[in-house]
Amino acid sequence: MLNLVVYVVAALAVGYVVSQWLFKKDTEIEDRRRGAARLAGVLSSLGLKKTPEFLIDYSVGDYSGMGKKVKQLAELFLAGSDAVVAEFGQVFDGVLTAKLKTEAGRAFVAAKLSDAARASDPSVVKDAPAPAAVVK
Numbered sequence: 001m002l003n004l005v006v007y008v009v010a011a012l013a014v015g016y017v018v019s020q021w022l023f024k025k026d027t028e029i030e031d032r033r034r035g036a037a038r039l040a041g042v043l044s045s046l047g048l049k050k051t052p053e054f055l056i057d058y059s060v061g062d063y064s065g066m067g068k069k070v071k072q073l074a075e076l077f078l079a080g081s082d083a084v085v086a087e088f089g090q091v092f093d094g095v096l097t098a099k100l101k102t103e104a105g106r107a108f109v110a111a112k113l114s115d116a117a118r119a120s121d122p123s124v125v126k127d128a129p130a131p132a133a134v135v136k
Contacts, residue, residue, distance in 0.1 A: 033058065033059040033060075033061070034059070036055045036056075036058045036059040037055070037056065037059040039052075039055055040052035040053075040055035040056045040059065043055070045094065045098075046091055046094040046095055046098065047087070047090035047091040047092075047093060047094030047095075048087065048090075048091055049087060049090075050069065050072075050073055050076070050087065053069055054066055054069040054070070054073075057069060096109070
């Protein structure tokens with residue numbers, strides 16, 4: 001009888017430890033999925049479309065949807081570069097818009113423009129002649 005009590009207590013202890021470990025693993029998975037959903041939102045706000053869709057499928061556990069998205073992405077790359085270039089154009093516009101909303105971002109863009117300017121660019125001519133007077 002004592003052996004049976006020891007076995008039951010041992011089984012309960014092992015069950016408790018295993019359940020705690022499983023809950024910890026479940027929380028880790030949930031945290032990864034929450035992170036994927038947040039990242040999908042940020043990438044969408046910057047203009048990306050395909051990657052956020054993939055991340056949303058991951059965040060809800062839609063592995064078959066993820067597989068379809070990978071297949072669609074491969075087909076997109078194999079079909080030509082126009083769709084990829086268009087999506088990255090949208091991303092560029094989104095990132096530029098985000099940069100221009102902050103003072104530091106505007107300074108960064110201005111510095112890049114200054115670095116890229118050539119002496120022959122009209123925007124960098126410092127000693128331009130005054131415009132001729134308009135005769136009425």
